Amino acid sequence: MLVGAASTLTFGVLVWLFVINTPGWARVQESFFDPETALAAFPRVAEGFLVNLRILVFAVVGVAIVATLLAFLRTLRGAVFFPLRVLAAAYTDLFRGIPLIIVIYLIGFGVPGLLQTRISAELLGTIALVITYSAYVSEVIRAGIEGVHPSQRLGARALGLTHGQTLRLVVLPQAIRRQAPPLMNDFVAMQKDVGLVSILGIVDAVRGAQIEQAKYAEFTPYIVAAVLFVLLAIPTIRLTDWVSARLRKREQMGSVV
Amino acid sequence: MSAVLELTGIRKSFGATPVLRGIDLELAEHEVVALIGPSGSGKSTLLRTINLLEPIDDGRILLRGEDISDPRVAVDRVRARFGVVFQHFNLFPHLSVLDNVTLAARKVHRVPRARAEERGLELLDRIGLAEKAREHPDRLSGGQQQRVAIARALHTDPEVLLLDEITSALDPLLVGDVLELVRELAAEGTTILMATHEMAFARDVAHRVVFLDGGVIVEQGPAAALFANPREPATREYLRRFSAG
Numbered sequence: 001m002l003v004g005a006a007s008t009l010t011f012g013v014l015v016w017l018f019v020i021n022t023p024g025w026a027r028v029q030e031s032f033f034d035p036e037t038a039l040a041a042f043p044r045v046a047e048g049f050l051v052n053l054r055i056l057v058f059a060v061v062g063v064a065i066v067a068t069l070l071a072f073l074r075t076l077r078g079a080v081f082f083p084l085r086v087l088a089a090a091y092t093d094l095f096r097g098i099p100l101i102i103v104i105y106l107i108g109f110g111v112p113g114l115l116q117t118r119i120s121a122e123l124l125g126t127i128a129l130v131i132t133y134s135a136y137v138s139e140v141i142r143a144g145i146e147g148v149h150p151s152q153r154l155g156a157r158a159l160g161l162t163h164g165q166t167l168r169l170v171v172l173p174q175a176i177r178r179q180a181p182p183l184m185n186d187f188v189a190m191q192k193d194v195g196l197v198s199i200l201g202i203v204d205a206v207r208g209a210q211i212e213q214a215k216y217a218e219f220t221p222y223i224v225a226a227v228l229f230v231l232l233a234i235p236t237i238r239l240t241d242w243v244s245a246r247l248r249k250r251e252q253m254g255s256v257v
Numbered sequence: 258m259s260a261v262l263e264l265t266g267i268r269k270s271f272g273a274t275p276v277l278r279g280i281d282l283e284l285a286e287h288e289v290v291a292l293i294g295p296s297g298s299g300k301s302t303l304l305r306t307i308n309l310l311e312p313i314d315d316g317r318i319l320l321r322g323e324d325i326s327d328p329r330v331a332v333d334r335v336r337a338r339f340g341v342v343f344q345h346f347n348l349f350p351h352l353s354v355l356d357n358v359t360l361a362a363r364k365v366h367r368v369p370r371a372r373a374e375e376r377g378l379e380l381l382d383r384i385g386l387a388e389k390a391r392e393h394p395d396r397l398s399g400g401q402q403q404r405v406a407i408a409r410a411l412h413t414d415p416e417v418l419l420l421d422e423i424t425s426a427l428d429p430l431l432v433g434d435v436l437e438l439v440r441e442l443a444a445e446g447t448t449i450l451m452a453t454h455e456m457a458f459a460r461d462v463a464h465r466v467v468f469l470d471g472g473v474i475v476e477q478g479p480a481a482a483l484f485a486n487p488r489e490p491a492t493r494e495y496l497r498r499f500s501a502g
Contacts, residue, residue, distance in 0.1 A: 155347030158310060159361035159409070160337025169364060173351045250395075 031218040041212035041221035048208030049228045052194045055126050055204070059190065062130035063137050070138035072167065075145050088138075095135035101196055104128040108200040125197030133190050140182045144175030180247065184240040191236065192229050205229070260319070261286050261448050262307065262417055267316035269299075269306055276302045278472040280316070284417065287446040291453050291463035291480070295495060298469040300452035301344075304419045307450070308339040320416070337365045340410030340418045344425050346402045348394040348409070354381065355390040358409045366413055373412070380408040384438060400431030404438055411442075418442065420451035436462075456499055460484050468492045 019025060073081075073088040095103065107128040112119050148171050156166040176183065198207040205225040212221035262284040269277040276299045284290055292300045305311040307318060309325065309332045318326040325335045348357050358380060359373040368376075381387045384404040386397070394402050403423055410418060420439065424432045436458050443449055443462050453459050459466055460480050467477040468489070476489045487493045 151343065151345055151347045152349065154310060155341075155343065155349070157333075158308060158336060158339070158341040158343075158347075160333050160365040160413075161361070162333050165364055169360065170349055174349075177351060 032220055032223055034216075034218060034220045037212075037216045037218055037220040038224050041209065041216070041224050044208040044212055045205050045221055045224045045228065048203050049205040049225070051122065051202060051204040052197075053232075055122060055129070055197060055202075056191060056194050058126050059129040059133070059194065060187070062126065063133045063190070066130055066134035067137035067141055068172070070134060071141035071145060074138070074142050075167075092135045092139055095132050096139070098132070100128070100132045100193055101199065103132050104196055104199060107131065108197075121200040121202045122197070125200050125202060129190065129194065129197070133186065133193075137183065137186050140179050140186065141172075141175060144179035145171055147178055148174045178247070181240055181244040184236060184243065188233050188236050188240070191233050195225075195229065259286055260284065261288075261321060262450070263317075263319040263322075264307070265317045265319075267303070267306060267318070268314045269302060269311060270314055276472050277306065277313075280469075280472075280474060282467065282474065284448060284450055287448055288465065289443045289447075289449045289451075289463045291451055291459035291466045292469055293453065293456065293459060293466060293495075294469035294475075299472045300469055301421050303469070304341075304421050304450065304452055307417075308336050308341055308419060310336075310341075333365070337361065337413065338416050340413070340415030342403070342406050342410050342418070342420045342423045344422045346394075346399075346406040346426075348402055348406055350394055353391050353393060354386065354397070354405050357394065357405060358412050361409070361413050377408070377412060380411060381405075384408055398431060399427045400434050403427060403431075403435050407435070407438055407442075416448065418447055418449045418451075420449060420453070422452050422454060424453070424455055456484070456496070468495065470495070 070088050070091060073084050074092075076085060104125060108121060108124045111124060111127075145167075152170055152174065153166055156170040157163075161169065195204065195206040198204050198210070201207070203211070205228055206222075209221035209225040213219055260283045262282075264280055264282040267277050267280040267282075268275070280299075280303060282290075282303075292303065294300055302311060306313045313326060316326065317324060320335065320338065324330070348354075349360070352360065355374060355377050358377040359368075359370070362368040362373040362376070363370055378387055378390060381390050384407070386401055386405060386408075389397060389401070389405075394405065397405065407423070423439075424435055427435065432455070436455065439449070439451070439458075440462050451459075451463075463480045465477060466480045466483045468475045468483070468487075468491075470491050476483065476487065476492045483492070484496065487496055
């Protein structure tokens, strides 16, 4: 414990000394780490951050629904469902391949163009996030579904549960528990990708920082935004670690869930 | 004698391998029938075809005179009339013991939760596990889990109880409690069809023993008679090897 603290402290001091002795440090400090600018920029960046949070909340709900639906479609058996399976597979291939930023442009500018109406950029940004992240998350859920032992399905069907009930009450809860760590990883990734919707002109934390940056002609506002995103991510990251550790412990005890 | 279950000419193949090659079997109300036979003789498959977990290739299954092998039948409704207990329990690890026991009643039979739990606790009390109601199955021993699985199958008052080698995966020390429970159920008049390797238990509890080999019924008869005087050479050979251990 003591050794750990001492070694961490020593390491930290060394890094610090190295950074502040680099030739450009004074200038970088001025344009990236200016406390006065940070304080002045904070209100607008924080206000923008609330927009990010709002988008995040709706996007998470949307992803949960769409991803589960996609995973369900891909697990359907029987020739009748072949077209649905293929469509779902094509969807996940396509949207895991296209860079998120392109999806945001396509949805953000393409959909209003198609419909010839004005649609809130925030809504379009949320839809773009849901489209891309559902492709990833559905694959995680599908892997979880396939990891649940077939005997579980058999036990449920033997009780008279329908295919849908079996999936909803028996298979999915186990699949999601098992896949909690990767699912939460995707959640952390989405928390920060929410910042990309700023390209649609939404005044979120990133856009807010950009406006402040133009005003003060320095980059400190971006650091303010970055700190806010990190603060948002840390609890989820810690929670992910905790959940993973707990799952590992239960698995070592000999049970799967 | 009214037949609860009537199988005629059941055939089933997995790919090119025939597993059931024309099975005729009747089960009367309150009757306990033991299916014995070597591994791969088709015992488990037969049980699974009966509650439609495996579709049959040919033949007919009547449940109280109703043809349940008709492709137009609502399979989920039919399965709800059977109770099944598997070799590996197949309890749901994410649900508490009580939720495992009451799931079918609540979701399939639409029994209100309070009433389903009342009956569930009665059953758990009966198998001596009432204090484990809120635990998850992984906290229970194999024997306890299997008794919970039996309680789960009984909760909805099935017309026939299908037991698929329910002691094969258990520690020998834990087999006794499970068999005792089945013995009680049999004595109460539950209609039971069980695949088993427990010969002594089959002799004690079953009214009739059916010897299955190579996907056909080789011989059947009252338990005492079949064990004492097997007529067919294959039955004799099987029982001899069994008692030799």
